[in-house]
Amino acid sequence: MSSIKSVLQETRQFPPSPEFAKDAHISSEEQYQQLWNRAKDNPAGFWGELAQTELEWFKPFETAMEGQMPDTKWFLGGKINASVQCLDRHLKTWRKNKAAIIWEGEPGDTRTLTYQQLHREVCKFANVLKKLGVQTGDRVTLYMPMVPELAIAMLACSRIGATHSIIFGGFSADAIADRNNDAQAKVVVTADGGWRRGKEVPLKTNVDASLPKAPSVEKVVVVRRTGTPVDMVPDRDYWWHELMEQVDADCEPAELDSEHPLFILYTSGSTGKPKGVLHTTAGYMLGAQMTSRWVFDLKDQDTYWCTADIGWITGHSYIVYGPLSNGATSLMFEGAPNWPDEGRFWEIIEKYQVNIFYTAPTAIRAFIKWGDQWPQKYDLSSLRLLGTVGEPINPEAWMWYHRVIGGERCPIVDTWWQTETGGIMISPLPGVQSTKPGSCTRPLPGVVPAIVDDKGNPLEANQGGLLVMTQPWPHMLRTLYGDHQRFKDTYFGKLEGLYFAGDGARKDEDGCYWVMGRVDDVLNVSGHRLSTMEIESALVSHPLVAEAAVVGFPHELKGEGICCFVTPKGVTPSDQEKKELIAHVRKQIGALATPDQIRFTPSLPKTRSGKIMRRLLRDIAAGKESSGDTTTLEDYTVLAKLREED
Ligand code: WTA
Numbered sequence: 001m002s003s004i005k006s007v008l009q010e011t012r013q014f015p016p017s018p019e020f021a022k023d024a025h026i027s028s029e030e031q032y033q034q035l036w037n038r039a040k041d042n043p044a045g046f047w048g049e050l051a052q053t054e055l056e057w058f059k060p061f062e063t064a065m066e067g068q069m070p071d072t073k074w075f076l077g078g079k080i081n082a083s084v085q086c087l088d089r090h091l092k093t094w095r096k097n098k099a100a101i102i103w104e105g106e107p108g109d110t111r112t113l114t115y116q117q118l119h120r121e122v123c124k125f126a127n128v129l130k131k132l133g134v135q136t137g138d139r140v141t142l143y144m145p146m147v148p149e150l151a152i153a154m155l156a157c158s159r160i161g162a163t164h165s166i167i168f169g170g171f172s173a174d175a176i177a178d179r180n181n182d183a184q185a186k187v188v189v190t191a192d193g194g195w196r197r198g199k200e201v202p203l204k205t206n207v208d209a210s211l212p213k214a215p216s217v218e219k220v221v222v223v224r225r226t227g228t229p230v231d232m233v234p235d236r237d238y239w240w241h242e243l244m245e246q247v248d249a250d251c252e253p254a255e256l257d258s259e260h261p262l263f264i265l266y267t268s269g270s271t272g273k274p275k276g277v278l279h280t281t282a283g284y285m286l287g288a289q290m291t292s293r294w295v296f297d298l299k300d301q302d303t304y305w306c307t308a309d310i311g312w313i314t315g316h317s318y319i320v321y322g323p324l325s326n327g328a329t330s331l332m333f334e335g336a337p338n339w340p341d342e343g344r345f346w347e348i349i350e351k352y353q354v355n356i357f358y359t360a361p362t363a364i365r366a367f368i369k370w371g372d373q374w375p376q377k378y379d380l381s382s383l384r385l386l387g388t389v390g391e392p393i394n395p396e397a398w399m400w401y402h403r404v405i406g407g408e409r410c411p412i413v414d415t416w417w418q419t420e421t422g423g424i425m426i427s428p429l430p431g432v433q434s435t436k437p438g439s440c441t442r443p444l445p446g447v448v449p450a451i452v453d454d455k456g457n458p459l460e461a462n463q464g465g466l467l468v469m470t471q472p473w474p475h476m477l478r479t480l481y482g483d484h485q486r487f488k489d490t491y492f493g494k495l496e497g498l499y500f501a502g503d504g505a506r507k508d509e510d511g512c513y514w515v516m517g518r519v520d521d522v523l524n525v526s527g528h529r530l531s532t533m534e535i536e537s538a539l540v541s542h543p544l545v546a547e548a549a550v551v552g553f554p555h556e557l558k559g560e561g562i563c564c565f566v567t568p569k570g571v572t573p574s575d576q577e578k579k580e581l582i583a584h585v586r587k588q589i590g591a592l593a594t595p596d597q598i599r600f601t602p603s604l605p606k607t608r609s610g611k612i613m614r615r616l617l618r619d620i621a622a623g624k625e626s627s628g629d630t631t632t633l634e635d636y637t638v639l640a641k642l643r644e645e646d
Pocket of ligand 1: 392414440502503524
């Protein structure tokens, strides 16, 4: 492949208003250029200075940056604690009694925690963890609903130097067991249940089912959320509220090395096993803090709302660590956008007078489908800035967001980044950049991307190719937990000396990036990464299945849908058996991996060397005529048969 063809032609541009630019943290093209060039020419100097002025150290670091990618280390010699960045230092200021988290539960219950109150809860839970035997360096899994206790547990882990591993509540018992085993987690924090569209997600029951397969877990802490009865095993399971009564509210923060592991977050890669992306303390915190301030232009008076689930990286960096390290007010919401009705998000914006709103393209496509009458019922005039993340946004969805939600007055920051990058990498700075619908525009200071061909040669403007990073940044992943070789192979093995993001993109003549999507076997379903291999493995583990190939296809709401081509072992399965296969995938991975289509085929199209021709399958799944080369196809009749089934 020399270049990937891009078909998108988009010429609209929206400069920031002078009023917005005037007060923005980065407020002019000159200022941006100056910061960006300085960081490019001297990353150690640029980030080192910020780390000195923006982070609070127990002991200052000696070396800002050491080594090249993939093994760059940051701020060596320093001692630091992430919970101090987020809490303690605000207690010395007027922010002590400012709302840190405003929480709204799905049924409409609410809670507000000031910085001081949050600090107290965090210290108490840190003491609970210690009492349960958790030590610095241990792993603690959090499998929780979107309740304040989740943020409290994260910060409590960081306070004592335990590494948290959050598992999104939509994952199944099997997925929990895999992750607990990989991380060798000692404690799991969960809840009796979580609310999702009026129904209960049986979190504790899922944890119970996972434990026989995950022997490293010694203790389980259960938050009471839904009040549903759950089994509590003596000496293993404890109620959160009971433990919290037995501890005091003082907990000295652990003085940790800059490179101390802060958290592991599992994400899907192009092979079956999920990857435990590991982030460390000082570099990640600096990235989360600076990118939040630059991109969301956070001000003390803002109410900021990121609608992501904390189970994903977006929630880690932009509900908890980023906003709190800036002393911002972060709104946290447990429920869904269409429960009890499709006006829920807009009702919340009106109720709390939200100023900054960060959501995903898949949600925006759903809002469009539900109709303008929902947002129009509410007063959205408090909004001053909008953001998106997770997948490319279609220009028309961008325009709708701009018009209907932003009232044509709010800049939109389309933020490109990944679990691995820890923080936003490419995004408009809202006071600087003219936005373009569908483009994440330009790299932030400290980020030096390039578009290259599959040999690593830079491509010219507007030629589609692979998106890479040419320079290290402090908030990049350090390894894949327990598998450093896989880390090197996955991100640095393809192109010498470059971080390969796995995305295809082009850069236009203004230096703006247009991300086209994954070029590997990773699907992006409603902004969630899923590995085709993982779904294939789940299918093949069912006794009916001989072979399976999974591909994505364009889906109106989800972005990408999941299409499974399945070769059965015997006769073509019945409709009932087809349903059973779908349920099997849900059980193995979770509801988020539910196949949209299962197509049975006596065999799969393969090259003579035996490789499944996924490109062909993608065309068939999308209902397209394949224009690609089929000369290496082993058996033409397979293709004809698959098409007949369309
Ligand atoms: C995709 C989410 C286009 C991309 C923070 C990336 C995007 C993957 C954008 C990472 C965007 C994320 N425009 N594509 N603004 N943001 N992506 O790890 O394919 O869940 O590689 O991190 O989402 O997904 P992840």
